[in-house]
Amino acid sequence: MNEEIRTRIAPSPTGLLHVGTAHTALFNWLFARSKQGKFIMRIEDTDKERSRDEFIDDITDGLIWLGLDWDEGPERGDGYGPYLQSKRFEIYKKYAQELLDNKKAYYCYCTPEELEKERKEQSKNKQAPKYSGRCCNLTESQIAKFKAEGRKPSVRFKVESKQIKFKDLIKGIVEFDTGLFGDFVIMKSDGTPTFMFAGAIDDFLMKISHVIRGEDHLSNTPRQILLDEALNFAIPEYGHLPLILNPDRTKLSKRKNPTSLSEDFIKKGYLPEAMINFLVLMGWSAESGQEFWTLKDLINEFSFDNVGKSPSVFDQKKLDFLNGYYIRKMSIGDLAKIAADFLGKNEMVKDGNKFMVALSLVQERLKNLSEIPEQIEFFFKEPSSYKDIIVPKNGTLEKTKKALVESLKYLEEENDFGRDSLEQLLRAVATKNGFSAGVVLWPIRVALTGKIASPGTFEVLEALGKEESLKRIKKAIEVIK
RNA sequence: GGCGUGUUCGUCUAGUGGUCUAGGACAUCGCCUUCUCAGGGCGAAGAUCACGGGUUCGAAUCCCGUACACGCUGCCA
Numbered sequence: 259m260n261e262e263i264r265t266r267i268a269p270s271p272t273g274l275l276h277v278g279t280a281h282t283a284l285f286n287w288l289f290a291r292s293k294q295g296k297f298i299m300r301i302e303d304t305d306k307e308r309s310r311d312e313f314i315d316d317i318t319d320g321l322i323w324l325g326l327d328w329d330e331g332p333e334r335g336d337g338y339g340p341y342l343q344s345k346r347f348e349i350y351k352k353y354a355q356e357l358l359d360n361k362k363a364y365y366c367y368c369t370p371e372e373l374e375k376e377r378k379e380q381s382k383n384k385q386a387p388k389y390s391g392r393c394c395n396l397t398e399s400q401i402a403k404f405k406a407e408g409r410k411p412s413v414r415f416k417v418e419s420k421q422i423k424f425k426d427l428i429k430g431i432v433e434f435d436t437g438l439f440g441d442f443v444i445m446k447s448d449g450t451p452t453f454m455f456a457g458a459i460d461d462f463l464m465k466i467s468h469v470i471r472g473e474d475h476l477s478n479t480p481r482q483i484l485l486d487e488a489l490n491f492a493i494p495e496y497g498h499l500p501l502i503l504n505p506d507r508t509k510l511s512k513r514k515n516p517t518s519l520s521e522d523f524i525k526k527g528y529l530p531e532a533m534i535n536f537l538v539l540m541g542w543s544a545e546s547g548q549e550f551w552t553l554k555d556l557i558n559e560f561s562f563d564n565v566g567k568s569p570s571v572f573d574q575k576k577l578d579f580l581n582g583y584y585i586r587k588m589s590i591g592d593l594a595k596i597a598a599d600f601l602g603k604n605e606m607v608k609d610g611n612k613f614m615v616a617l618s619l620v621q622e623r624l625k626n627l628s629e630i631p632e633q634i635e636f637f638f639k640e641p642s643s644y645k646d647i648i649v650p651k652n653g654t655l656e657k658t659k660k661a662l663v664e665s666l667k668y669l670e671e672e673n674d675f676g677r678d679s680l681e682q683l684l685r686a687v688a689t690k691n692g693f694s695a696g697v698v699l700w701p702i703r704v705a706l707t708g709k710i711a712s713p714g715t716f717e718v719l720e721a722l723g724k725e726e727s728l729k730r731i732k733k734a735i736e737v738i739k
Numbered sequence: 740g741g742c743g744u745g746u747u748c749g750u751c752u753a754g755u756g757g758u759c760u761a762g763g764a765c766a767u768c769g770c771c772u773u774c775u776c777a778g779g780g781c782g783a784a785g786a787u788c789a790c791g792g793g794u795u796c797g798a799a800u801c802c803c804g805u806a807c808a809c810g811c812u813g814c815c816a
Contacts, residue, residue: 270816305815370814377813386741387812412814429744438742439812446814453816477743477811500745507808536751539764543752549764566752569809573750576765586778623777650774699774711776 263295270302271313274518275320287326288560299331320519338464350451365411366393367404388440413445422480427497434480462491470497500569527627532581540570619713641708650700661698677716705734
């Protein structure tokens with residue numbers, strides 16, 4: 259019989275949702291969904307100093323935005339909750355007491371200063387920094403003395419010296435010698451648990467079957483296994499994902515790269531589809547070689563067999579490409595909807611129809627939503643200051659004037675402002691005057707848009723309509739007089 | 740310092756002993772489409788598979804060593 263697959267994402271709310279966390283969440287989610295398992299959200303807010311509620315919101319909102327929903331978590335299902343570690347302190351205390359009672363852990367009265375000094379000395383002597391274990395066998399009188407000094411003890415786990423070997427889902431068999439570790443702290447002197455301890459307990463209590471996390475946790479795994487063994491917990495499967503790196507190959511950091519999902523990607527106009535596709539391609543590839551993926555398709559295709567072992571450099575250019583790709587693929591109605599949401603109170607959104615027409619002209623040129631206002635502005639507002647660019651390369655002021663005047667003449671008489679008939683008309687104007695098409699089309703387009711780069715002349719004429727188009731062309735003739 | 744993990748085009752990657760004169764994608768460059776930009780189509784360039792030894796008839800693929808990178812070595816997570 260197969261046990262239910264249960265994975266989790268366990269962010270600590272000490273900052274905005276990081277793309278690395280999103281990446282880990284994605285792989286956990288995919289694995290759970292592909293196995294009809296459960297995906298759980300657990301908030302690791304044991305660090306009271308740095309944890310903030312607003313970060314919890316940022317993290318959960320970001321994952322929802324990506325489409326990574328969870329089955330259990332704060333405010334959602336309470337099978338094995340609570341899912342906020344700050345509400346589970348009694349549980350950790352109980353297990354710490356159990357270890358204390360079994361002599362598998364002991365009180366440590368060392369002060370941070372003493373420990374720091376010890377470490378410094380060790381590294382000065384080229385020794386591995388490792389806790390000496392000096393508090394393990396304190397006498398009654400020594401303890402009484404420390405207590406009298408008002409020292410608050412931490413609880414340290416007594417590390418048994420042995421080989422720990424486990425099969426990582428991604429890395430394969432990994433082996434550690436725990437004799438090198440030194441006794442580590444499981445309860446801080448303020449009574450709160452360390453990440454190592456709380457994580458091991460919660461993974462067991464929440465019946466997590468697979469712990470999928472970043473490779474930076476690989477060296478923590480044997481410690482957690484030791485804890486599991488001491489507490490008689492079942493040991494979960496582990497999988498350590500390759501990390502995401504800055505272009506200089508250091509661990510992804512916000513100093514060197516955009517890392518906040520909300521601030522750097524959502525607000526900049528990236529689409530969840532692009533983000534998912536981009537994230538999954540860092541570390542995973544399909545057997546088929548397919549490179550475009552939606553969450554839905556990934557569920558059927560995902561497997562740890564195709565997850566790579568080496569870290570990936572964050573490549574913004576590729577994200578941009580993917581984002582443009584998904585923007586282009588979207589129906590104009592859907593684009594208008596998400597663009598309107600994105601732009602919020604922007605004036606240009608008010609006239610829904612006009613906004614949609616404008617969008618349709620620039621859709622294939624967009625790399626992200628935030629480029630929209632700049633690209634469609636001409637559609638709502640007469641352009642200005644295009645005097646320097648209205649004469650095409652290799653053209654002259656004289657020809658440009660003539661082209662505009664002649665075009666205006668014919669345009670005024672044209673009633674069909676569809677792009678096809680406009681094309682016929684204007685190309686005829688060009689040949690009639692012995693001009694190449696560009697000589698007449700460029701100035702009109704600039705008169706209409708005020709831009710060097712824009713959608714094509716015929717589309718713009720059509721979209722703007724006869725009245726507005728003629729008005730702008732007349733103005734251009736004035737301007738270059 | 741110790742331990743762990745990793746190393747294929749600039750980047751993401753395919754590749755599990757012969758089909759690899761190493762495939763795809765992004766980026767770059769060129770051509771075509773064209774009034775511009777974008778898109779699309781076609782094409783080019785780009786990797787002595789980190790390095791050095793082995794094993795083998797044969798290695799990017801297996802073994803050993805070295806180098807480099809990253810992670811852990813915290814009363815942060």
